[in-house]
Amino acid sequence: MQKRNQHNTLLYSFLLVVMLCFSARAQTATYCDSLIKKAKEATHAKDYVKSLELLATARDLAEKNRWNKQLFWSINYAGINYIYMMDYGEALNYCLEAYNLSVKELGPEFEMIMLNNIAIIYTADKNYKKAKEYYQKAYDTAKEEKFKSLGIYLINLGNMENILNNPKQAKLYMQEAMPNLKKHWPRSIVAAEMIVAEADLLLGNTALARQSATELLKQKADVAYNDIAIPLSEIIAKSYLKEGDFANASATVNELLNASSNLETKRRLYELLADIYSKSGAITDALRFKDSIIVADTQLHEIKNGRLFENNRVKFEMQNYKNQMAAEEELIALERKIVYSLLAVIIAAVTVTILILRQKKLIAERNQRITSLELEKEKRDNLILEKQYRENETTSQLEQERLKNEIEARNRKLSARALYLSDRNQLIEDIVTSLAKKPKLSKDLTLSSQIKTLKEHLRTDGEWDNFITHFEEVNHGFLMRLKNLHPTLTQNDTRFLAYIYMNLSVKEIASILNITIEACRKRKDRMAAKMELPENLALYDYISSI
Template identity: 25%
Template sequence: MKIQIRLVLILFNSCLCLYGQENPRLDSLLNVLKTQKDDTLKVLTLEELFLEEFYTDPTKAKKYIEEGLELSKKLNFPNGEGFANYYLGAGYYQTIGKNDSARYYINEALDIFKRIKHEEYIIKMTNALGVVEYTSGNYQKAIEYYNIGINYSRKNRHWDNLANRIGNKSLAYIKKGDYNLGVKYSIESLKLFDSLNSKSNTLQLKIHTATAAVRVGYAEMGLKNYEKALEYFERALGIYDGIDDIVHMGHTYSDIGNVNLELGNYDSAIENYMKALDIAKKKKIPIMRGHVLINLGKTYIKKGDYEKALYILKEGLPFNEQFGTKDNLSLNFNQLGNAYLKNNDENQALVYYNKSIALADSINAAEILSDVSLNRAELYYDIRQYRNAYLDQKRYQFLNDSIFNSKKSQQIEELRTIYDTEKKEQQIALQEKEITVLEQQAEISALQKILLGIGLLLSLIGIYAIRQKMKRNMLEKEKVDAELEFKKKELTTHALNLARKNETLENLKSKAQELKDKENMGRGYNQLIRTINFDLQDDNNWENFSRYFEEVHKDFNSNVKTKYPQVTSNELRLLALLKMNLSSKAIANILNISPEGIKKARYRLRKKLDLSTEDSLQDLVLSL
């Protein structure tokens, strides 16, 4: 799921408010500008022109805001100067990916607002710096900036700013892979906007509410709750449609297309992508156009229409080369490789896979690199370059393991963050209760104050102690359950990866043996076969598996050895794999024996365990 561009646009929406403003048309603004003198009103008009032109022609928009900056300096107009720097940094330079320049101009704006002691704008600039860190991949630093704004907004009861900054924080957690926290904070933001809408149903609040719904949708997609994600995206689409916000409608159609692609609803995905594409063309938004064309091409590959996919992906390539991010361009290359491979043009497929890998490697995009390495390994296998296929398969396995371990660390960190957050919320709740008690005590007589205070304090201590104990127990149970569930998934993934690796190596070994016999190139192929045999017999793989197995199924091995001391180490391995309920094919691949060999091993094991024909070996293993 590649949603980087859309997330950045959401951050701009909450930070710059580029959409949803009731601006005059561009030609009207230009006519007004011609009649204005060099005063503060002209500065404001130049800001409006910047916002109006920003997404269609960023270079022209930049000229307007630079003119506004120079005029503000000439007029000694600090607000104008501050916001001109802000728009240059958080708008223009951040969008074209020059984050160092973005930081410079935002810090210039921050210094101006500090000089005139405008606290609200100081916090706004701090939030903008959080967005820069977010787009730079420094998600924890972004969260720290957002928390400054959250504390200020909560203290001063600026509820719309609070909701937006909590929403930005949720996006940072989504990008960190902490999807549960992403859901938690995005829903908190959405509830705040819903509450504000019930009191004041302004255009800007509607836009922010829709944006908050989109954030929840992304978090749910991260958790693979696609149906829930679809509900939130469709809610956002309804709001955007109601206020005729065409640009955000386009992005949301693309989001709905992504969900349908994940669900396998290819026709629905294409229908929504085409709506997004029409809007991108009409509104002249090349970034959106390039991004949508990648996913549209991918969908046609899934449908089996490879010629159509190739045409679409070629159409998207110039937009992603000129306007898109490097990860989007790498994805475009990868999908072009897939389309050419499906069209039986292995040479062109290899060209684009090589481009995708080189670009992904340059930006450390591990997930893209892993995916393309596997695709190229399969291509090398098809064209009989078995050594290259083996090396790409090894790289894929290494990257896949690294990503898996990274996600494990993220999930453990997420559990810790949730636990710490719960503790802070409990402390806040206790402080609020204590304040309420003190206020009540101030209204009664001294004697009543003492008596009531003692009673309430004892009650609070007792209730709080019980509730704290219950929450601690519940949190501890949830933490243990989450870790156990994660370990189970980790064990299954490790087992299946082991099976897949052995199956691939066996296939490579067979092909190498065939070519050795056919092509009389024994020496080179013997070396390859020896390398493969070494990997097949590598006990480190089994030791890692055993370690994961023992963490999930504690004391299983010792119980088996105590009850059935006659069981050999190989039979113990078979029992462990049966305990995981794996298929006979998977077990055969992991143990590197034939399916017939598995049948014989099960038969010998039944005899050794003294099981009758009516007794189930699987039931016995599951009971151990």
């Protein structure tokens, strides 16, 4: 009788502990979801520090309890916070982490979400080829799994094809998207039709593009829902520009400029106005808006620096928050240890009593079972180590890709700077040449002084020195390796090969060096001959492998 009572006491204690554990698990899962919801609300309120703190807590709970969906959303929304803060490198790290989790644990629906988010990051960073690659993956997944979001991903792909100047392909994507949009996303049809109008503009159908954009602007509710009013008006302005109707083009852009408060949008409109005035012969106005572009770039740079400081402050506060969490976890662990110790003492006392009454056969069976469990644990540990090795290898590959993307991004900035300086110098040089051809004007001392001032704005070889300095910072050791392999190369040869290494087109290089495109092509052939390259080996392929 006494033996049965002891056995029942142990059984009831065990059942009570199990019930408490299941209750705590259910409450904790609900609590984790509520943390993620509050974090989303904080993000919408632009309180990124609070949002990241809530997501860090939710992630900790999800990792401890192996709740893959909660873990996915906590990582994903952390990445979205960094997108809003324009820290694209940090955002990409979070997105890649969530993507790996979706591939391993959650399936194609979650994988597709992260592919789209990664594409958004590359689009924001103006790495359009990479963005298209990930939009294509998201579209392929949606099409294979027959998800209703297929039309949205087709819109993204169509927009990317227009950016990459492939309007025919963009229109094909929109034809494919329309049935899906009409069925599932009717309010997004105007976005698809805008992409078709932009494709028509690129194809030279200016009147059709302008008519389509004008009609779409009348659908005010859907236009506002998709936030495409300004892009539609830009299509109208560009159609006038292509037709040589500079008055209507400038009037449309100026109206947009007065209505817009976004600095990046204004910069884009300044570029369009500078192009309009330059082509219409209004050189003074063109220069004025070129200067406005420089001012906008400076302001954007200052804003980005401010964002960088804010990001660092957020990271600092997040680290403090993690330290506080670690301290609290230590305290909880200590309290848990005391509870477990008391529970262990009780269980040990009951167990010892039962073991004394058990027969030696049961002891032998228990020892055999323990040995079996130890072997199983060792096998499981080996599997975990193997999985960790594979994950580390994947992480290393992702880091290499991130570094490669960073170098490509910096080279794009260098090429953009070089092209801008070339355009600016060419504009000033054209003005000086035009004025110099008028003998009567040379007698005007005031005008001669102004021409001299314009000449002083032309850049010298010092710009090349600055370019080389920045180029070496991004592509460390490339020029030295090139000179070691081909010591006969001149400074001009090195400069030309640097532009080739940055993957600039023949047209872009010709613009920078102020030579014809044909002369640029011939110079590429001379460089290949001078470096004694095989006929079947392209110059870019060779120097990119150095």
